[in-house]
Amino acid sequence: MNRALLVNLPKTDYLAPPAALGILSGICKDQGWDSNVVDFNKILYNTLSEEHLDDMDNWLTGIIDDISQELKDEIFSLWSEHVIKNVSDYQLLCISVFSYWSLGIATFLLEMQDQFINRAETKIVLGGNGCISKIPGTDEIFDDWIYRTNFGDYIVYGDGEPGFISILQGDYTAPGINNKQNVREEDLNDFPAPDYTGFDFKSYQGKKVYITGSRGCVRVCTFCDIQNIWPKFRYRSAENIIEEIKKHYYELGVTFFDFTDSLINGSISNFYKLNCLLAEEKEKNPDLAPISYIGQAIVRPRRHMPEKHYEAMYYGGCKQLTIGMESFSEPVRDHMLKKFSNEDIDYHIKMCSYWNINNIWLMITGYPTETEQDHQDNIDGLYRYAKYAKQGIIEMIRWGTTMHLIEDTPIMAPEMIKKLEIYEYDKSKSSIYSGTGWNWISKKNPTLTLKERLRRRIELHNLSVQLGYPQPRVREELKIINKLADKIS
Amino acid sequence: MRNYLLVSLEHPAITMLRVEIAGNVVKHKKFFNNYYFVAHHAQPVQIFFEPWGIKPIVRFNHHLVDYSLVNINQFDHMLEFTCNVNYQEEYFLKIIEHKKQYFALQNTDVNLVDNFIGVDVKYTDLVEEITQKLK
Numbered sequence: 001m002n003r004a005l006l007v008n009l010p011k012t013d014y015l016a017p018p019a020a021l022g023i024l025s026g027i028c029k030d031q032g033w034d035s036n037v038v039d040f041n042k043i044l045y046n047t048l049s050e051e052h053l054d055d056m057d058n059w060l061t062g063i064i065d066d067i068s069q070e071l072k073d074e075i076f077s078l079w080s081e082h083v084i085k086n087v088s089d090y091q092l093l094c095i096s097v098f099s100y101w102s103l104g105i106a107t108f109l110l111e112m113q114d115q116f117i118n119r120a121e122t123k124i125v126l127g128g129n130g131c132i133s134k135i136p137g138t139d140e141i142f143d144d145w146i147y148r149t150n151f152g153d154y155i156v157y158g159d160g161e162p163g164f165i166s167i168l169q170g171d172y173t174a175p176g177i178n179n180k181q182n183v184r185e186e187d188l189n190d191f192p193a194p195d196y197t198g199f200d201f202k203s204y205q206g207k208k209v210y211i212t213g214s215r216g217c218v219r220v221c222t223f224c225d226i227q228n229i230w231p232k233f234r235y236r237s238a239e240n241i242i243e244e245i246k247k248h249y250y251e252l253g254v255t256f257f258d259f260t261d262s263l264i265n266g267s268i269s270n271f272y273k274l275n276c277l278l279a280e281e282k283e284k285n286p287d288l289a290p291i292s293y294i295g296q297a298i299v300r301p302r303r304h305m306p307e308k309h310y311e312a313m314y315y316g317g318c319k320q321l322t323i324g325m326e327s328f329s330e331p332v333r334d335h336m337l338k339k340f341s342n343e344d345i346d347y348h349i350k351m352c353s354y355w356n357i358n359n360i361w362l363m364i365t366g367y368p369t370e371t372e373q374d375h376q377d378n379i380d381g382l383y384r385y386a387k388y389a390k391q392g393i394i395e396m397i398r399w400g401t402t403m404h405l406i407e408d409t410p411i412m413a414p415e416m417i418k419k420l421e422i423y424e425y426d427k428s429k430s431s432i433y434s435g436t437g438w439n440w441i442s443k444k445n446p447t448l449t450l451k452e453r454l455r456r457r458i459e460l461h462n463l464s465v466q467l468g469y470p471q472p473r474v475r476e477e478l479k480i481i482n483k484l485a486d487k488i489s
Numbered sequence: 490m491r492n493y494l495l496v497s498l499e500h501p502a503i504t505m506l507r508v509e510i511a512g513n514v515v516k517h518k519k520f521f522n523n524y525y526f527v528a529h530h531a532q533p534v535q536i537f538f539e540p541w542g543i544k545p546i547v548r549f550n551h552h553l554v555d556y557s558l559v560n561i562n563q564f565d566h567m568l569e570f571t572c573n574v575n576y577q578e579e580y581f582l583k584i585i586e587h588k589k590q591y592f593a594l595q596n597t598d599v600n601l602v603d604n605f606i607g608v609d610v611k612y613t614d615l616v617e618e619i620t621q622k623l624k
Contacts, residue, residue, distance in 0.1 A: 205592075205605075314553075356553035377516045390577040391552050392584045396607050455623050458616060468581065470607030485622035 003034045004092040007083055009109075010041040011060045011101040017201070019210035019260050020096035020128060020160070022194035027161060030192035031168040036090075037198045038082050047078055057476070059100045062136050063483055075105070076112050084116045086429060092167070093122050095152075097130035103142050109134060110151035119153065125167060132180065134407065143180065154478040159184025159215075161191040161321040188215065188236045193244045196252060208256040211249050211293075213241050213274070217262040219298065221324070222336050222411040223364065223403070226262050235267050238274035242281060249291060252373075259295030264321075268300065271308050271439075275316030282317070292317035299323060299340040299348045320346050320395060321352070322325070325361040328372035328381025332367050349388050358395040365460060366402040366453030368411065368420050368442040375456050379463060386467040395420075397469045399460050401480045402453040405437030411438075420444050439487055451488045454481055494572055498524045498536060500545035507537040510572075528572040541565040549576060558583045 006025060008018040021037045028035035048056065058064045087093055097106050110124070117124070131143050146152040154172060156163035157180040168342050176183040194211075201207045209464035216230035248254045265271045282288045295318075327333050330342055352359055363378070388394045405412055405422070416422075421443035439450050458481070464471055498506065499522050503624050509534050517526040528534050538545065542565050543595070547554055556563055558580050561570040572588050585608050592601040604608060 350551070353552045354548070356555070387577065390581045392581060393552070451623055454619065456615060458619055458623070461616065465611050470585075471610050472607040473604055474607065474610040475603045475615075478612055478619065482615060482619050482622075484617050488622070 001034050002092075002166075003036070003090045004028050004094055005036055005038065005081065005087060005090040006094045006096070007038045008041050008096045009098065009102045009105055010044055011057065012041050012098050014042055014045050015205045016208045016210055016258065017196050017199040017204060018086065018096065018098075019194070019212065020098065022162060022196045022199075022210065022291050023191075023212075024094055024096070025198055026192045026195040027164050027168065029195050031165060033168055035198065036445055039199075040082065042203065043078055043082055044075065047394065048074065052480075056105075058480075061480075063480055065137065072108065076109065079109050079113065080116070087117055087144055088270070090122055091179065092125055093117070094127070094164075095127040097128040097142065099128070099130050100133035100136065102128070103133060103135045106130065106142065107145065110146075110263055111149070114151055123153040124151070125154045125164070126152045126155065127160045127164070131155050131157070132228070147178075156178075159186060159191075162186055171376075185230075185232055185234065188212070188234055189240045193247055196248065196254075198328060201252070201254075206256065207254055208258050209249075209252070210260050211241065211244060211257045212236075212260045213264055213295075214261045214266050216266075218266045219263075220337055220410060221326075222416070223326075223367075223406070223409055225409045227410075228408050230262075233266050235270055236276050238270055241274055242277055245278075245291060246281075246288070249288065252353040253294065255289050255290040257291070257293040259293060261295055263298050264295035265297045265300060265305065265418060268304055268309070272312055275309075275312035275318065277351060278317055279312065279315035282315075292319045294318070294320040295322070297321040297323060298338075299325070299344050300349045301340065301344045305351075307354075310351040310355045310357065313357055318357055320345075320358040320360065322360040322362065323348075326364045327367060327370070327378060327456045328376065328384075329370070329377035331465050332370050332374045332377075335369045336367065349385060349393065353388060353391060355391045356393070358393055360396045360398070361394060363397060363399045363460075364403050365399055365457045366448060368403065368422060368440075368448070370403075370448060370456075371445065372447075375459075376458060378456075382460070382467055382469070386469070389467065389469045394469065396472050397462070397464060398476070399457060401477050401484070402450075402457050405440055407437075438484055449488075450484065454485055454488075457481060490574070492574055493527050493529045494529050494549045494574055495551070495575075496526055496534070496572075497548045497551070498538075498545040499548070500538075500543050502540060502543050503538055503545065505537075505539035509535045509537070530572055532572045533569070534572055535567055535569045537567045539566075554580070557605040 006021045008021050012018055018039060018041070021039065025035050025037060044056065045053065052074065055064070055067050055071055056075070059067045083093070095106070097103065126146065132141060134141055135145055143155050146155060154167060154177055156167070157176045159176070163174065163176035166172070166177060196209055214233065214235035216233035217226045218233050220227060245257060278291070284293065325345070326336055326338060328342070333340065349359065385394060410416060422440055424437065424440055441449055461471070461474070493522060502521055503524070506517060508517050508526050510528055514524065515526055518525045544563065545568070547556070549559065559570060559576050561568050586605060588606050589602065592605065
């Protein structure tokens with residue numbers, strides 16, 4: 001029987017089985033292939049010391065340029081044990097390269113493993129957004145590196161499902177395979193359902209499953225690169241999503257679902273239908289009552305999402321929304337193209353309080369157009385919404401590590417760079433590699449230096465603590481900020 | 490600061506509702522499926538309803554509350570609690586406590602509080618170190 005080994009690279013979270021491996025497993029099952037999964041991200045998390053995990057994280061996110069040989073040896077030893085050792089049993093070694101944060105480890109492992117794998121027997125398939133990202137510290141895109149070095153056989157672009165199905169069927173020249181110009185964007189309803197039966201859920205933090213309701217986004221926020229990955233917004237029908245939810249519940253007993261969508265309310269009508277149908281299913285089948293979900297969403301005005309939509313979310317089982325709030329300043333959000341007002345925020349959070357739907361608010365400090373007044377708006381916003389933090393409705397707020405400019409985002413487009421007169425302040429002083437753009441300055445807003453951005457960030461941290469807003473992963477963020485502060489010392 | 494809570498109950502099946510505060514029946518108002526009344530701080534509240542066995546949604550000042558986090562005792566035929574206008578402080582602390590218990594039950598690593606709960610994150614020393622560099 002044909003067999004595929006499916007592997008996940010860091011840096012992803014440790015909360016649940018990675019969605020990519022679930023999707024690939026489902027396709028293998030659908031196509032009659034046997035498969036095994038290796039969540040290498042989790043293996044490293046379980047095995048490396050805290051110090052080594054920190055070093056690896058800092059290396060992958062570009063805070064440090066390299067890791068020690070000792071750590072490299074340890075990582076490769078684990079890779080040998082969990083991947084190389086039995087790889088000859090598999091016709092395909094499929095590696096998920098989730099983002100540019102995966103590329104440091106991807107290039108290292110692919111190069112190191114090459115002498116140990118018989119490529120005539122085992123083909124290497126790569127996929128994920130990291131494949132079209134620049135390798136940190138270089139100007140080379142990962143797929144070009146693969147084609148140049150020949151450390152991989154096939155790269156799947158665009159939707160992974162049709163490309164991977166073609167590979168399993170032996171068609172290596174189908175659209176989307178080794179050709180990023182010719183990718184398919186198919187109906188998401190046509191893809192096989194993901195399969196998580198090969199995972200040990202006890203080894204993850206919570207028994208939940210990632211589920212995808214849509215790809216792409218209905219906004220073009222200036223700091224976001226999602227348009228490069230999914231140019232068009234596509235969504236699954238509510239019925240199709242519910243069938244997958246029921247599948248995972250009846251097969252695995254999973255009752256908690258985390259949507260991977262950039263936004264679950266991209267299609268307002270479909271989202272409302274999903275919630276109504278979920279509520280109806282729970283009424284018909286009381287054993288489905290514990291089913292709940294979380295996901296990312298955008299703030300919508302009242303006229304687009306009236307109260308009945310929030311009511312439907314409550315009865316459908318929505319427990320938490322992660323909102324890209326970004327700033328409490330309307331001018332800053334207008335420049336970002338977020339398209340919601342302060343009044344919309346007030347309405348949204350009141351509805352969430354009314355229907356007990358928790359929020360995580362993601363914020364950006366130091367957007368290029370952020371003035372002192374905009375910063376004051378952020379401070380005022382913290383006071384304004386503090387009572388919702390006490391209620392637990394604003395479950396967490398994340399201020400991040402200050403605005404860094406990521407290539408291939410709209411704000412890095414030549415016309416925007418020219419308009420805002422953005423430049424990298426002093427490349428020689430920054431060991432943060434170019435491409436992440438931490439130490440930039442805008443001549444149109446010259447007082448917003450890196451020093452000022454960090455000052456504002458610390459001020460927001462202190463006020464958030466004082467007002468009682470829970471802030472996750474702050475230690476990690478403050479350590480990064482501390483390293484950034486070295487650049488201005 | 491207000492010394493009372495606006496309490497509301499919602500359930501589509503309610504056919505009878507009687508609210509007693511400190512043993513006295515109080516009037517309530519109904520708008521659509523919501524029943525509203527006012528309770529003052531420290532007053533004992535009992536809400537009798539029919540049919541029995543339902544679990545109405547309860548809101549304090551338009552905030553949908555979890556029964557256990559606001560100490561609502563639930564019976565088949567009634568709910569009872571003591572009105573606390575400062576319920577939010579205790580509400581928040583209980584949420585955090587339950588989250589900490591959840592992760593402790595999972596027996597996972599010590600960074601969970603920072604990673605997934607986000608309290609006790611003052612990090613005074615680290616913040617001071619950064620502040621000094623920014624001077």
